[in-house]
Amino acid sequence: MKKILLVLMAIAMFVPAGAWAAGMFDLGIPASWTIEGNAGALGANGVVTLAPSGGSQYGYVSSNSGITGLGLPYIGGTDGSRVRSSVFSANAGEDLNFWFNYVTSDGAGYADYAWSRLLDSSLNEVALLFTARTTPGGSTVPGFGMPPIAATINPALVTISPGSSWAPLGGYSGACYSTGCGHTGWVESTYTIAAAGNYVLEFGVVDWSDQIYDSGLAFDGITVGGDPIDVPEPGTLLLLGAGLTGLILARKKFNK
Template structure:
């Protein structure tokens, strides 16, 4: 017969195994590059530990990222595009979520720009019609003070840990910055390190997750953002199946009814 102590040890082992499995499962999203169905505008990719940007605390072999290096014009947060020059966005494939599900991931903001050149990055939750549901957070280059949340930017709706982040200062070494890797324009450049983001989804539905980064005021000295470990309701985002819209369900029902009537006529 098992003692209470033995049961506790077995329970702990099962719990740790479950957590390890969950971490491994959620960590594989970018291990084979960008997932199928994800849409990149500008410059986006996946890579392993590189320079100052270590792997995320998920156990994965790679993370995804967006960068202003080789970015395009016309990118920026709606209503905050003034001053934005070139940048990139990466939008997930459509995924489903239930009311109360938590959307979780890690991110790391990196910038070779400084002084008054306030490059910024963000993550947004969009509905299936690409309408904004929430700006999860922003990160912005500044000579001093908090990088996350970004100054003069919308307040984050996600819970961040740490909730206020300063730069690890200096010229960041990261190949995602292109020719700007290892360079620094004045005070403010560096990297934040990995930050966790958690957001409670209010309504059941289908959603997109968007990551973006832009140069501000100029196109020199690049910035980027890495991200990994994306789950919704504890499930890797790539493993969730979008729920058919009511109109789609209606058409499916009509199709089944038509097929049934056709069989009756025969």
């Protein structure tokens, strides 16, 4: 068994960094991240497919069963949810890249919104990367009435598509309050780090004006300079190896 574990660890050392980024949320939100409100990891569900970056799960935040006081400090909102990554380092000129998908059951004048920010290690805002906001017409990203965004998004024009069926919205999954509800599909965000330093990545979503007809945000494939910001620790790899070894031994025993 020891030999098998050593082999698995050796294999893990040569797995490309992009593969870890693709599967970043396959074991859930990393334990080193901070969760406030309703957040987690999920596979393809409803209108939200797996991200183009790969992997079997993506991360998400939802305003359903959220808490108050988490909106952007200069915008506001009612209840919502937020996640923050552990501190990671980046060099000047490196690209911070990820995918996101905004889903909302709200519409009309109830302009729920989602966002991502780059913070420094003291949690001060460095850049508002993107915003996505419920709107009955025009581009959903960047959100209307919001500050300018710092990231480059692809596609540049993001309109809402019909359909809000998604488990993280709870009882509002599949619901639609007036024009503007639906989902954006996966959008790519790219931001070039201006200065070397230690950073935290934040994703959030909040309701606007009310606490019903919820909205959510899926995200995945987060890299800096092509490398994932969270690589599985050796302990996690050992647990995975032990699990695989157990399956192998159980199969051998069964086949005797």
